[in-house]
Amino acid sequence: MSIHNENNYNENMIKIVSPLDGSLLGAVKAMSQSEVDTNIEKAKKAFYEWREYPLSKRADIMYKAADLLLANTKRVAELLLMEIGKDQKSAESEITRTADFIRFTADTAKSIHGESIQGDNFSGFSKEKFAMVTREPVGVVLAISPFNYPINLAASKIAPALVSGNTVVFKPATTGSLCGIELAKIFLEAGLPEGALTVITGKGSEIGDYIVTHPDISFINFTGSTEVGLDISKKVHMVPLLMELGGKDAAIVLKDADLPFAAKNIAAGAFSYSGQRCTAVKRIIVINEVADKLIGYLKDEIGKLRVGNPLTVQAEVVPLISEKAADFVWGLIEDAKEKGARMVMGGKREGTLIYPTLFDEVTEDMRIAWEEPFGPVLPILRVNTVEEAVALANKSEYGLQASVFTENITDAFHVAGKLEVGTVHINNKTERGPDHFPFLGVKKSGIGTQGIRYSIEAMTRVKATVINLNR
Structure with missing residues (x-):
């Protein structure tokens, strides 16, 4: 009213x-x-x-x-x-x-x-x-x-x-x-x-x-x-x-993934509506030997995102819902910087508007590795093997969704079978829907x-x- x-x-x-x-x-x-x-x-x-x-x-x-x-x-x-x-x-x-x-x-x-x-x-x-x-x-x-x-x-x-x-x-x-x-x-x-x-x-x-x-x-x-x-x-x-x-949805990128395609999906999945979605991509777990190439493509895709107030511009990255929400996300960014993560891009704030922020070299002692930001900040965690990727993904207290990017369908199903989540997306961003599909979380996700x-x-x-x- x-x-x-x-x-x-x-x-x-x-x-x-x-x-x-x-x-x-x-x-x-x-x-x-x-x-x-x-x-x-x-x-x-x-x-x-x-x-x-x-x-x-x-x-x-x-x-x-x-x-x-x-x-x-x-x-x-x-x-x-x-x-x-x-x-x-x-x-x-x-x-x-x-x-x-x-x-x-x-x-x-x-x-x-x-x-x-x-x-x-x-x-x-x-x-x-x-x-x-x-x-x-x-x-x-x-x-x-x-x-x-x-x-x-x-x-x-x-x-x-x-x-x-x-x-x-x-x-x-x-x-x-x-x-x-x-x-x-x-x-x-x-x-x-x-x-x-x-x-x-x-x-x-x-x-x-x-x-x-x-x-x-x-x-x-x-x-x-x-x-x-x-x-x-x-x-x-x-x-x-x-x-x-809640969720801490991982995008797992294997060494034979289509990297430009993966980067496009991850950027959209992480930053649309400023990441204020339960099913947003909230961390990248990537095989080390392709991490640098993936970051290059991610920079291009994130750079295309429009940032601003939707009252004046058609933007994907918009002001967060409240000052409290923005302060929380900013706290995650500050913690990652203090503990040695490398900021690839972003790290800029204007009131409740936080620009899309990408961190590399994130380690497990950083809050951003585990906490759900509900905001436009994305950490990259590097691993050497598929087994390490699965173990790191499953270490989270959350289990809503995950994505696996690979051109090898056998590897895709192998990883999907090991992940402790409600839904695994193969070669797509995490998302809810279609709405007649089952949607669920395990562990602390639902x-x-x-x-x-x-x-x-x-x-x-x-x-x-x-x-x-x-x-």
Whole structure:
């Protein structure tokens, strides 16, 4: 909601300020625990009505939501640009992709069927006994989305939950909450019954623990930092979790890789939207004998990147989401310099805008070797063998994704089989999608599997009705 007069703000409102120019975009309510109770109660009540909607009717509402989202592309893209600093092209792409996601979700839900199981398939039981197996909605789903994809990563939780017959309590990140509210309005305009989708806004320090431990929440779908994800998992008991957390995605470059191609992919994967993506390339592990050549190509590719404020230039490298985020990235850069890393290019800062920075000769005692920057800084770690590359990649506490660049398909599959990650990309940058592919992390990078079909299955439960014909 927009507020036209700053005097209208009070202590119960959270101001939303643009990271691009500091302008006041609006405000959201800092809800109290009692207001959280009200929203969750609405969702719980609506569940018993919504679950009875025929799947075809739930799907039709999803299709209409996708159409409405596309019809509002320009307006929502402008809000995305202003609220989270994403360039216009990327903002419009996020909306188009999200509309496709919602449509495909409805299509996929129609193709998920139950099954019947004959009892005599198991020794000692009669064919007169069989089970009818169906999938049932779990109840009230708590969907918590991050700032960086406030439309796409919200819809990737909301649409599979709703089409499955669940109701949703949606908690967007504070930065990105205006976008999240707009998305919720579109779903509601598409025909959701009252309470099927409610939105909670507020300070995590005041209502965060209260929401995740609320007794009427049946499932939690969270995307965000590993720190917050670990905290949620410690406090929640007997409630299923689906989490996408942090990553330290490695691009492993073997000696027979197509180096110009690898450099182009790595630069795009590391620096688009200033690296503010869970699946951004966050380190290069390269065989030493080709490292110098790779760096030459990387310098060319990074040099082509456009840097600046998307209000004035179509840029890939844009201001970071906050001063705090920029300070963190700058701290990683300073630490690497102090410990002897060689800065190949970059190392320049203008407020929250940090220029794409590439380090060579990074060693394992440097923070940048292990910590997730969520910013435009990329370390190169040199190794002598494929085995060293795999061992170094697996040494991370994270396990989201990795890339392997090689012209030898045998080596590619060998390395892919050894890597402790959810997804390995062969000869491509790390990235999420296509959205019907499985998406998951291991170790501290997540719990459970996302992707359209997998998300629907995660947010439903199997129910068996056993029929005995021999009476």
